[in-house]
Amino acid sequence: MEKISEMTILEYKYDSEEEREQHVKWMESQGFECSGQLRKSDDSLLDENRKYYFYGKFAKKF
Template identity: 45%
Template sequence: MRKVLEYIHVTYHYDSREERDDHVAMMESEGWECSGQIKETASVHTGEYVYCGKFVKYTSI
């Protein structure tokens, strides 16, 4: 058996759009791919949204 691909997925929540945008730029400079999603529902019950960043990185072994 041998591993041929590793997939890492991370999600961040931010306090502001500016904080999100700065972090997205940093992550992309480190080789992460951003999904492009800007907000997600923080609470289904209240309908509140938070800024988010969803990133993936693939590593070949």
């Protein structure tokens, strides 16, 4: 057996866009790549009152 690659994926929920921006800069300085998605909701697509939060998804290949 031979491992070809390994990837770490981390996801974060933020209280504000400013907090997210600062964290994205820090994560990128650590070698992670940001997916670029700014907001996310865990509510159903059919829910008229979907609640969104600031979101970050980061990946790093080893």
